[in-house]
Amino acid sequence: MHTKVDFNFLESKYHILTKDLPGSVLSASLSDLQDKEKAMQLIRSVMRIIRAGQPDIAAFHLSSWLGMVCSAVQASLSLYDTVLLLSPERIRLHIMMVDGRRNVSFLVEDIEHICISIERARVSRAEALNRFYERTVFPILRGMALAAGTRESQLWAQFVTRMYNESDYMSNHASFKDREHWIKWDFALLLNELRLEKLELRRNPFDVKFNWIGQLHNPDELTRKKTACCLAYMTGTAHGYCYTCPRLDEAGRRERRLSAN
Helix, strand or coil, rough: CCCCHHHHHHHHHHEEEEECCCCCCCEEEEHHHHHHHHHHHHHHHHHHHHCCCHHHHHHHHHHHHHHHHHHHHHHHHHHCCEEEEECCHCCCCEEEEEECCEEEEEEECCHHEEEEHHHHHHCCHHHHHHHHHHHHHHHHHHHHHHHHHHCHHHCCCCCCCHHHHHHHHHHCCHHHHHHHHHHHHHHHHHEEEEECCCCCCCCCCCCCCCCCCECCCCCEEEECCCCCCCHHCCCCCCCCCCCCCCCHHHHHHHHHHHHCC
């Protein structure tokens, strides 16, 4: 049963904007990544903003941010039975600096007009997801990889953990209990129904096993260790390793917990 999409939820949870905001330090269409020169320019712009010395660091961050768009597409299908007809041309990367902190979002103009109920779309749920990954995610990641001189498989890995965490969030949210069947069903489609040959992948990037660690602020509760490092520790900031980084050892995590608590 089709439910009206809650755009406020998509904005607050996945940073999907429905209208332009002034004051961005970078605003670029993701279709730029399909043009070699524009892609390299976008990579250089991100390098400057995140203070990265290598293009692959910028590409890793970009693909990690793309996970917000993938999560929004998954949520729209699972919570609202709605297909978002996104293409690289319809998505703009927006980066703003607020009180010295980076704020990343994605602008989708006229989003109301590209939301189609699964019934009206006349495609299966698996087909809807396959079309999104083949027509939108794949060309974006390929452009990133070529511009940054890195492997596409490393870029896929940057948002896998987020997809699992967001699926858990929806399943555990009291407001979405009546959608739990579809949340799990649609996530299983990611694991089992993607046409890997169309994505030029040997294995499904979402079919992974996780190691679990104690949460930063509540070590008795477990959280997933990320499947890949985003190289944030190599930027010219004080960020260091992410708490869930696979490169951070237990002693380092213990230090982070002590300083955080």
